[in-house]
Structures are given as structure tokens and as C-alpha cells.
Amino acid sequence: xxxxxxxxxxxxxxxxxxxxxxxxxxxxxxxxxxxxxxxxxxxxxxxxxxxxxxxxxxxxxxxxxxxxxxxxxxxxxxxxxxxxxxxxxxxxxxxxxxxxxxxxxxxxxxxxxxxxxxxxxxxxxxxxxxxxxxxxxxxxxxxxxxxxxxxxxxxxxxxxxxxxxxxxxxxxxxxxxxxxxxxxxxxxxxxxxxxxxxxxxxxxxxxxxxxxxxxxxxxxxxxxxxxxxxxxxxxxxxxxxxxxxxxxxxxxxxxxxxxxxxxxxxxxxxxxxxxxxxxxxxxxxxxxxxxxxxxxxxxxxxxxxxxxxx
Amino acid sequence: xxxxxxxxxxxxxxxxxxxxxxxxxxxxxxxxxxxxxxxxxxxxxxxxxxxxxxxxxxxxxxxxxxxxxxxxxxxxxxxxxxxxxxxxxxxxxxxxxxxxxxxxxxxxxxxxxxxxxxxxxxxxxxxxxxxxxxxxxxxxxxxxxxxxxxxxxxxxxxxxxxxxxxxxxxxxxxxxxxxxxxxxxxxxxxxxxxxxxxxxxxxxxxxxxxxxxxxxxxxxxxxxxxxxxxxxxxxxxxxxxxxxxxxxxxxxxxxxxxxxxxxxxxxxxxxxxxxxxxxxxxxxxxxxxxxxxxxxxxxxxxxxxxxxxx
Numbered sequence: 190x191x192x193x194x195x196x197x198x199x200x201x202x203x204x205x206x207x208x209x210x211x212x213x214x215x216x217x218x219x220x221x222x223x224x225x226x227x228x229x230x231x232x233x234x235x236x237x238x239x240x241x242x243x244x245x246x247x248x249x250x251x252x253x254x255x256x257x258x259x260x261x262x263x264x265x266x267x268x269x270x271x272x273x274x275x276x277x278x279x280x281x282x283x284x285x286x287x288x289x290x291x292x293x294x295x296x297x298x299x300x301x302x303x304x305x306x307x308x309x310x311x312x313x314x315x316x317x318x319x320x321x322x323x324x325x326x327x328x329x330x331x332x333x334x335x336x337x338x339x340x341x342x343x344x345x346x347x348x349x350x351x352x353x354x355x356x357x358x359x360x361x362x363x364x365x366x367x368x369x370x371x372x373x374x375x376x377x378x379x380x381x382x383x384x385x386x387x388x389x390x391x392x393x394x395x396x397x398x399x400x401x402x403x404x405x406x407x408x409x410x411x412x413x414x415x416x417x418x419x420x421x422x423x424x425x426x427x428x429x430x431x432x433x434x435x436x437x438x439x440x441x442x443x444x445x446x447x448x449x450x451x452x453x454x455x456x457x458x459x460x461x462x463x464x465x466x467x468x469x470x471x472x473x474x475x476x477x478x479x480x481x482x483x484x485x486x487x488x489x490x491x492x493x494x495x496x497x498x499x
Numbered sequence: 500x501x502x503x504x505x506x507x508x509x510x511x512x513x514x515x516x517x518x519x520x521x522x523x524x525x526x527x528x529x530x531x532x533x534x535x536x537x538x539x540x541x542x543x544x545x546x547x548x549x550x551x552x553x554x555x556x557x558x559x560x561x562x563x564x565x566x567x568x569x570x571x572x573x574x575x576x577x578x579x580x581x582x583x584x585x586x587x588x589x590x591x592x593x594x595x596x597x598x599x600x601x602x603x604x605x606x607x608x609x610x611x612x613x614x615x616x617x618x619x620x621x622x623x624x625x626x627x628x629x630x631x632x633x634x635x636x637x638x639x640x641x642x643x644x645x646x647x648x649x650x651x652x653x654x655x656x657x658x659x660x661x662x663x664x665x666x667x668x669x670x671x672x673x674x675x676x677x678x679x680x681x682x683x684x685x686x687x688x689x690x691x692x693x694x695x696x697x698x699x700x701x702x703x704x705x706x707x708x709x710x711x712x713x714x715x716x717x718x719x720x721x722x723x724x725x726x727x728x729x730x731x732x733x734x735x736x737x738x739x740x741x742x743x744x745x746x747x748x749x750x751x752x753x754x755x756x757x758x759x760x761x762x763x764x765x766x767x768x769x770x771x772x773x774x775x776x777x778x779x780x781x782x783x784x785x786x787x788x789x790x791x792x793x794x795x796x797x798x799x800x801x802x803x804x805x806x807x808x809x
Contacts, residue, residue, distance in 0.1 A: 340695030341685050342655035375651050376743035385650030413744040417752035433686035434723040434745060442727035442749040 192287040192494045194220040194487065195249065195277035199292030200270045201226075201257050203466025206234040208292060208483045213243045215480075219487050223286055225251045225273040233257050237472055251276045259472035267298030274309065278316065281457035288458035288490040292483070293466045307338065309461060310452050322360055322453040325437060325463055327444045327485055330422055332436035333360055333429045333453070344432040348374055348387040353394035357407055360429065361398070363453040365496045370416060370425040371395055371409035372435060378412045391431070417443065446479050449486040451493070458493045460486040502597040502804045504530040504797065505559065505587035509602030510580045511536075511567050513776025516544040518602060518793045523553045525790075529797050533596055535561045535583040543567050547782055561586045569782035577608030584619065588626065591767035598768035598800040602793070603776045617648065619771060623762050632670055632763040635747060635773055637754045637795055640732060642746035643670055643739045643763070654742040658684055658697040663704035667717055670739065671708070673763040675806045680726060680735040681705055681719035682745060688722045701741070727753065756789050759796040761803070768803045770796040 196216075199205030209224060216222050224231070227250045234257055235242045251273045255265035277289035291309050299306065306312040314321045324333040335356055336347045361369070371394075375385035382389075391410040399405050408425075415421055416428060417439035430436025440448060448463040462482040470476055506526075509515030519534060526532050534541070537560045544567055545552045561583045565575035587599035601619050609616065616622040624631045634643040645666055646657045671679070681704075685695035692699075701720045709715050718735075725731055726738060727749035740746025750758060758773040772792040780786055 338686055338690075338694055340655070340689070341697075342652070342695060345650070345652035376648055376747075379650070380648075384648055385652060387651075414747035414751050417748055418755040422752075435748065437686075437724035438727055438745065439748045439752040441724050442732075442752050445728040 191220050192491060193285065194222055194490055194494075195280040195286040195289040196222050196224045197273040197277040197289060197291045198224060198226045198251075198270065199273070200266050200295045200298055200466045201230065201234055202259055202261050202263060202266045202298075202471065203293060203295060203468055204471045204478075205292030205466070206231075207238055207240070207471070207478060208462075208480055210235060210238065210240045210242070211478060212480050212483060213246060215484060216487050217245070219484075219491055221247070222487075223247050223249050223280065225249045225276040225280070227251055227253070229254060230257075230269070249276055249280060260468035262295055262297040262301065264298065264301040267295060267300070267302035267304065270294040271299060271302065271304050274312070278313075278457060281459075287494045288460065290483075290486050290490050291459065291461040293462060293464060295466045295468075309459070310337075310450075313452050313455055313459060317455050317457075319455055320356075320359065321455050322356070322363065324451045324453055325448055326440055327447040327449065329426070329444060329447075330440065331427050331451070332440050333427070334433060334436055335429055336432050338433065341432065341434075345374065345385070345387055348390050348431065350390045350393045350397070353391065354397045354401075357394060357398040357429070358401060359454045361402065361406055364427060366427050367404060367406050368425060368427070369407050370411050370421075370428040371407050372413050372416055372428060372430050373410035374413075374431045376414070378410050446481050447485055449482055449489055451489060458490055458497065460490045460493070462486050501530050502801060503595065504532055504800055505590040505596040505599040506532050506534045507583040507587040507599060507601045508534060508536045508561075508580065509583070510576050510605045510608055510776045511540065511544055512569055512571050512573060512576045512608075512781065513603060513605060513778055514781045514788075515602030515776070516541075517548055517550070517781070517788060518772075518790055520545060520548065520550045520552070521788060522790050522793060523556060525794060526797050527555070529794075529801055531557070532797075533557050533559050533590065535559045535586040535590070537561055537563070539564060540567075540579070559586055559590060570778035572605055572607040572611065574608065574611040577605060577610070577612035577614065580604040581609060581612065581614050584622070588623075588767060588769075591769075597804045598770065600793075600796050600800050601769065601771040603772060603774060605776045605778075619769070620647075620760075620762055623765055623769060627765050627767075629765055630666075630669065631765050632666070632673065634761045634763055635758055636750055637757040637759065639736070639754060639757075640750065641737050641761070642750050643737070644743060644746055645739055646742050648743065651742065651744075655684065655695070655697055658700050658741065660700045660703045660707070663701065664707045664711075667704060667708040667739070668711065669764045671712065671716055674737060676737050677714060677716050678735060678737070679717050680721050680731075680738040681717050682723050682726055682738060682740050683720035684723075684741045686724070688720050757791050757795055759792055759799055761799060768800055768807065770800045770803070772796050
């Protein structure tokens with residue numbers, strides 16, 4: 190049976206609602222989507238887009254009413270996108286849906302609406318009081334981030350054996366794989382300590398985690414600039430990067446339009462597109478709409494639901 | 500007229516000499532190669548490889564004699580590879596050749612031979628007492644490294660407006676392009692100072708360099724994990740990375756087997772393959788030899804010779 194999945198609509202001044210309307214048929218083959226938006230708002234958007242609302246569409250009545258203003262950072266649209274997201278979470282909490290797929294919000298609009306999170310993942314951490322793990326990618330390659338939105342100069346200090354060991358074990362508990370690569374921190378994985386020494390701690394964490402799991406799940410520490418070359422990456426579907434750009438620059442170089450964002454290590458399942466509100470093309474005519482990330486986000490949610498029910 | 504190019508043979512226990520012998524015909528269409536190896540050593544290698552020496556091959560008599568031992572780190576082969584390299588440099592210095600293309604050496608063998616450089620670029624810096632710029636890539640994308648072989652934790656400190664401005668101007672003087680991207684240091688280019696603040700210095704350096712050049716040559720600072728996505732990278736053939744893995748991980752993810760290594764900002768022109776001695780496959784039968792990097796290194800040397808004579 191197809192699982193029910195909540196879809197939060199994101200910022201209605203952005204591209205999310207067009208993705209929803211244009212892909213409903215496809216998405217309905219993968220799951221039973223429940224869109225967190227009320228009928229009036231949906232009609233407004235559909236009229237603006239000149240798209241017919243599919244007949245069999247199922248809505249969750251996210252409250253609120255405002256005038257959609259394409260491509261504008263507005264308090265009202267910020268607030269509505271947050272409410273849609275919270276409704277999606279609550280549908281999962283009460284087990285009415287098995288996952289939530291989120292469409293992009295606008296940070297500035299959240300700020301204007303007094304919502305003090307930098308994004309979905311940040312909000313999820315606070316709501317569930319759990320160390321959510323941010324993972325991006327596609328079926329060919331997923332990359333999880335050990336550190337995320339911090340200055341580059343602060344990354345090395347965060348490499349701690351105990352903390353990393355916990356991260357590895359948390360990650361393993363969420364992923365259906367016994368073969369996970371862990372990246373080194375320094376160029377050439379430090380060349381045996383010549384260029385930094387954090388690899389000692391990384392290698393210790395790998396050993397500890399493998400010992401606890403009683404199998405060699407984690408491999409590494411891999412030389413970062415070699416890890417993404419064709420011969421190495423074909424050996425792994427999952428990699429753990431020590432910092433944001435180490436993982437995401439190669440990932441996006443390779444699989445930009447396919448990639449999605451997954452929040453792991455939470456009581457609920459959440460996946461997301463890996464792009465923003467695309468204000469530059471929202472509600473515009475005569476351009477192509479790339480739906481790969483949205484469709485992959487739904488596919489991955491279905492996959493994670495399957496894993497969890499095993 | 501085709502330019503004369505010196506080819507240093509690299510570690511004869513490695514893969515370099517096979518690349519030379521198997522590609523001589525192709526290379527001869529691009530330039531007049533002068534291989535820095537004496538006849539006896541060439542015959543030994545050719546016999547071991549069971550390859551006939553091309554008739555019209557031109558050698559420079561690099562002195563030395565030793566027993567080639569495939570895939571072994573040896574003092575003698577380390578010393579010979581260094582001598583071949585130095586002969587190549589001297590041919591350029593005396594204007595007998597217009598560039599030197601280097602085949603890979605083995606660091607450990609250099610160490611055993613008492614040669615205290617970590618590699619060719621390091622040696623070139625010392626020999627010419629100049630800030631050589633390391634650039635890697637292929638025609639589609641070249642990436643120059645502002646910092647190279649240093650620990651990640653030390654990178655942020657090296658971002659200094661004056662030093663970076665000089666680097667940008669030096670780079671420009673070596674490259675035939677008025678459109679060069681400069682990468683930011685921090686994730687999201689710091690999100691306006693939220694994640695680090697080195698972008699202030701980077702942006703100042705960009706402005707200063709453009710002002711001195713009286714044109715907008717340098718663009719940025721680009722968000723690092725977006726810079727290598729298809730839409731952005733098609734806008735640039737040259738990028739400047741703030742640190743080793745920032746540039747090389749995405750570059751090698753995209754163009755691993757095509758890439759070469761170029762030393763800029765020196766009195767001589769030097770290009771190199773972007774791989775090692777490949778001891779795992781040296782002198783072996785029944786496997787494919789990938790010559791793309793070697794051929795591209797020669798092509799780029801020819802290109803740089805043309806630029807310089809303009």
C-alpha cells in the first residue's frame with residue numbers, strides 16, 4: 190500500500206506550489222500526498238499560474254489567507270510557509286502521515302514573520318530537541334555533514350573523537366548500508382601528520398564505531414580530493430564529510446539538479462528539495478521547470494518509510 | 500613552427516616512460532619533444548616494456564645508470580628522475596626548449612636520494628626564488644590554488660587582502676583571460692558575515708585587483724558549493740580556490756583523468772600530468788593506459804608558449 194506523505198508547500202511566492210500542481214500525477218504514483226494548504230490559497234495560486242487543480246487532490250487545511258505576490262519576500266508568505274511546515278510535522282507526529290516532504294521556504298520572509306530559525310533543519314532540531322543529521326544527495330551518492338553552517342576556521346576544533354563516534358553511530362542507525370566512507374579533514378588526509386593531525390581523531394572514531402558495530406562499516410579517512418573521483422565514488426553510496434563545502438561542492442558539481450536534502454536521526458522522516466524558492470523564475474512563463482529534486486525527495490521519503498518499517 | 504619541449508621522464512620505476520614511448524607519435528604532432536634520458540636507460544626501459552623505440556626520437560643525455568626495478572621506491576631512480584627534471588629546466592633556461600613537461604616522480608624515492616623537496620612545484624619555487632602558482636585542470640576548467648599544502652585549520656589566517664591581491668595580479672599576468680572567478684572561503688560565502696568574515700578581505704582584494712587592471716577581470720567571491728554547478732561553471736574557465744580541497748575535490752570529481760598540473764608565475768613554462776607514478780600498474784601487461792593527462796599537459800604547454808610569444 191502506498192504511504193501517506195505530508196507535503197508542506199513552502200513559500201507560496203516561490204516555485205513550490207507550481208512543482209506541486211505540475212507533478213501531482215507523478216507523485217501520486219509514488220505515495221498518497223497530503224498537501225498542507227487550504228483550498229482558497231490553492232485556488233489563488235492555481236489561478237495565478239493558470240493551472241487547473243487536479244481533481245483527486247487531498248489537502249490539509251493549513252490556516253491563513255494572504256495575497257500571493259510572486260517573487261516577493263513577505264511576512265505573510267513567510268508565516269504561511271512556516272504554518273504549513275508545522276502542520277506537516279504534526280501530521281507525522283500523530284501518525285496520520287508517514288513522512289513530510291518540504292518545499293523551499295524563504296529565510297528573509299521567515300525573519301520578517303519573526304520566525305527565528307535559519308531553515309527547516311534548524312527548526313526540526315529545536316522542535317524535537319535532537320541532533321538532526323543533514324544529508325544531501327541522490328541515489329548515486331549521499332553525503333552527510335558532520336559540521337554544517339559554521340565558519341571554516343572553526344571546523345578543525347569540532348573534530349573530536351567522542352562526538353564523531355556518536356555521529357557515526359547515529360548515522361548508521363538511520364541508513365541501510367554497511368559501507369560508509371568517512372572523509373579526512375586535511376589535504377592528502379594530512380600526509381601522515383605533515384598537514385594537520387585531526388586525522389588521528391577521525392581514524393580513532395572510525396575504529397571505535399566499527400568495534401561497537403562489530404563490523405567494518407566505516408571506511409577511511411579518505412583523501413578528500415580523491416574521494417569523489419569516479420573510481421572511488423563508485424565504491425560508496427554514502428559519505429560523511431567533515432564540513433559543508435567539502436561534501437557539497439563535489440556533490441553539487443556532480444549531481445546538482447538531482448539532489449535532495451534529508452533530515453536523519455529524528456522521530457519523523459523528512460526529506461526536501463535541494464533548491465530554494467527560485468524567485469527569479471517563480472510564476473514565469475516560457476521556461477523549463479526542473480522537478481527532479483522534488484520527485485527524488487518524495488522517492489527517498491518512500492524509501493526511508495520502507496526502511497523504518499523493516 | 501612546432502616548439503621544442505623538454506620532457507623529463509619522471510621515476511623510471513613508474514609509468515612515465517611507458518607514456519612517453521606509447522605517445523611519441525601523437526606528441527610529435529603537437530611539438531618537437533626532447534626527452535631527458537640517455538640512450539642506455541631508454542633501451543633498458545623499452546626492453547622491459549617490450550616496446551620498440553621510435554626511430555625519430557630526440558634525447559637529451561641525462562647522465563646516470565641504474566637497474567630499473569618496476570614499482571620500487573629506490574634511491575637511484577629518485578636521483579635519476581631529479582636529474583632529468585633539472586636537465587629539462589636547464590634546457591628551458593638556455594632557451595633550447597620553450598617549456599618542460601614533467602612526468603611523475605616518487606616522493607619517497609626523492610627522499611631516499613636526499614632530495615628535500617616535496618615535489619616539482621616546491622623545487623621550482625626554490626630554484627627560481629619565485630612564488631610559483633599551482634594550477635590544475637583542463638581546458639574546460641582550470642583551478643588555481645591560493646593556499647596549497649597546509650592544514651585546513653591554518654587556511655583562514657592566510658586570507659590577507661594584500662597577499663591575495665598580489666596573487667590575483669600574478670595570476671592574471673600568466674593567463675589569457677579577462678574572466679576569472681574567485682571563490683569565497685566560508686559556506687554560503689559567509690551569509691553576510693554570519694559564518695566567518697574572511698569574505699570581506701577577499702572582496703577587497705578582488706576590487707583592488709580590478710581597479711589596478713582597470714577592468715572587471717575578477718568575479719566573486721563565489722559561494723563555494725555553487726561555483727562548480729553546471730550553470731556557474733560554464734561561465735568560467737578559470738577559478739581561484741582559497742584552499743587545496745575546495746578547488747581540487749570538485750575539479751577531480753568532474754575531470755579527473757583529463758586534468759593536468761601547471762606551474763605559473765615562473766621564468767619558464769612547466770606543465771605536468773596530474774597523476775602519480777602508478778606503481779600499481781607500472782610495467783604490467785593487459786591493462787589500459789590512460790594518456791589523457793599526459794597529452795593535455797603537452798597541449799597546454801604549447802598553448803602557454805603561444806601566449807607568451809604574443
